[in-house]
Amino acid sequence: MANIFRGSLMCKHVFPYPDVLTTEQKEFTNSLINPFERFFLGVNDAVRNDDNSKIDENTLTALWELGAFGIQVPVDYGGLGLNNTQYGRLCQIVGANDLGLGITIGAHQSIGFKGILLYGTPEQKAKYLPMVSSGKVYAAFALTEPSSGSDAGSIRCRAVKNNNYYILNGSKIWISNGGIADIMTVFAQTEQVDKKTGQKKDKVTAFIVERSFGGVSHGPPEKKMGIKASNTAEVYFEDVKIPIENVLGKEGDGFKVAMNILNNGRFGMGATLSGTMKRCIDIATAHANNRAQFGQKLKNYGSIKEKLAQMSILHYATESMAFTISQIMDSGSQDYHLEAAISKIYASESAWYVCDEAIQILGGMGFMKEAGVERILRDLRIFRIFEGTNDILRLFVALTGIQYAGSHLTDLQRAFKNPSANLGLIFKEASRRAASSIGLGGVDLNSHVVAELKPYAKNTAVCINVFGQTVEELLLKYKKNIVNEQFVLNCLANAAIDIYAMVVTQSRSSRAFSLQLTTAEHELNLTKALTIQASERALRNLRNATSKNSEALTKKMSSIAQTVCENNGVVCTGVLDLN
Structure with a gap:
């Protein structure tokens, strides 16, 4: 994804659609699916969990016996030893049945002990992994504080080195599993000495903290809008004595x-929410097939057809993203942070839309607790907030991509200062730009997709070429100040998200066609519809990023917001006020 900010695309990273699992891995994963589904059908009760705001001990014991708390832990340490793609497949089952319970599992392993x-x-692995995978010891990830949410670098929790120990003091808020975890990955400021300058500087360090160290306590469970079954609590650290060997990674690298723990776990959110979306679509489809109004089944009405189609398009793209990323990770790639952020944004917003539309299709029944969809909607709302709010992740996507593109632009500008020594770079870049400007060269996806998708791949290529040109134009206009242009950055991020959705679905549906899967024609239709929508949105966002009208609108919006903030709320007089 970083390459599209230069108007390029490394096709080998996404074409053909990855397929990394061996036959043995596929068979083992399939052998786990039935036990997991039986657990949700016969043991777990999502409604009871939601009503009681907790999961009962019998249910948790059954989860431990399934191995659900150590899915990715190597077998030698007591886990199931699954890779990311296998983990994602089980996440889909969890997401389809109980997101609250899913948070308990995910907070434990996706981030809780993922750092280990x-x-x-x-x-550290020999000591802790057996405990958290099969020893019924829960883990938590303790990063957020009252004064630091998305700005993780501003944390105040502090650990002071004292011989062979660190003494930890401070507190963390909204910690999933905070009230039940006995092992925590905790982040705190520590004093570090710069080896070059000798100056002392505060830097964040990560620690493995056991509740048994003493000085660790927690507040009551938080009362939440959704995911009520999961335990969320404030955690307090008072003179906690942490052995120096419990530093996770290097001192000062916290x-x-x-960030790497969060980046590594984000793909799982896409997989989980694709399962949630499938459940919502199934519920809505069953209702549309059976409910009759004005003498016809709902499924025959155009507006219902449009809703079901749009829901299916978003599900297909979400699932395609999640398993592209998981399989790239499994193939050994270390460069997936942009894709993972995009997947999290897309999945959380698409799942909310799909669930909301399912409720709309069900009508009054959807609003009732009995249908189960209102619980899903409440549970879904947090996904756009935690593990990096979507607002911050959009800025992360845009700024990371711009930084990559900007470094290449800087290299080119530097080359022009000494052209005789850099003719190769100059001619190569000049040729690429000239060809792109007359509709030649640039990105070409035709050789990577099946014949039916070539016109759609061409539209995607146009978007990528325009993307690169737009980024360069914006960099030349704003230079370093582009970091302050959040409207522009959001336009770029939204275009990037749509481009990624187009690329992964074209790759996946081409694979389905090539393998002559029974779903191939349907997958091609999903991809075509998505590309029509996404390419139009992407080009519109790129136009808006450089539009004078959009710039003027942004200034007006900023002025309105400033007035509202200065007056602590609505400024307009009431319609019945005389003055």
């Missing part, structure tokens, strides 16, 4: 550890 898997020393 990624950064743990052999000794921010990097935190």
Whole structure:
């Protein structure tokens, strides 16, 4: 995705659609699906969990026996030893049945002890992984504080080094599993000495903290809008004595550890929510097939058809993104942070839309607790907020991509200062730009898609070429100040998201056609419809990014917001006021 900010695309990273699982891995994953589905049908009760705001012990015991708390932990440490793609398939089952319970599982392994898997020393892994995978010891990820949400670098929790220990003080809020976890990945400011300058500087360090160290306590469970079954609590640390060997990663590298844990786990959200979306579509379809109004079944009305089609398009793209990323990760790639952020944004917003439309199709029944969809809607709302709010992730996508494009533009500008020594770079870049400007060269996806999709792939290529030109224009206009142009950055992020959706669905549906899958024609139709919509949105966003009208509108919106804030709310006089 970073390459599209230069008007390019590394096709080998997405074409053909990845297929990394061996036959043995597929068979083992399939052998787990039935036990997981039986658990949700016969043991778990999502309504009871929601009503009681907790999961009962029998249900949790059954989950431990399934191995659900150690899905990606190596077998040698007591886990199931699944890779990311296998994990994603089980996440779909969880997402289709109980998101509240899913948070308990996900907070435990997707982020809670994920740092130990990624950064743990052999000794740390040997000690802690058996406990959290099969020893019925819960884990949590403790990053957020009252003064630091998306700005993880501003945390105030502090750990002071004292010989062979760190003494930790501070508090964390809204910690999933915070009231039940005995192992926590905790982030705190520590004093570090710059080896070059000798200056002392505060940097975040990650720690493995056991409740048994003493000084760890928690508040009552938070009362939440949704995901009520999961435990969310404030956690307090008072003179907690942490052995120095419990530093996770390197001292002072805590921010990097935190971001990589979150980046690594984000694809799972897409997989989980694709399962949720499928459940909502199934419920809505069953209702449309059976409910009659004005002498016809709902399924025959154009507006209902449009809703079901749009819901299916969003589900297909969400699932395609999630399993593209998981399989790229499984193939050994370390560069998936932009794609993972895009997947999280797309999945959380699409799932909300799909669930909302399912309620609309059900009408009054959808608003009732009995149908089960209102619980899903409440549970879904948090996904646009936690593990990086979508607003911040959009800025992350845009700024990371711009930084990549900007470095290449800087190299080119530097080359022009000494052209004789950089003729190769100059001619190569000049040729690429000239060809792109007359509709030649640039990105060409035709050789990567089946014949039916070639016109749609061409539209996608146009979007990518325009994207690169727009980014360069904006960089030359704003230079470093582009970091302050959030309207522009959001336009770029939204265009990037749509481009990624087009690329992954074209790749996946081409694979379906090539393999002559029974769903191939339907998948091609989903891809065509998505490309028509997404290409129009992408080009519109790119136009808006450089439009004078949009710039004027942004200034007006900023002025309105400033007035509202200065007056602490609505400023207009009432319609019946005389003055």
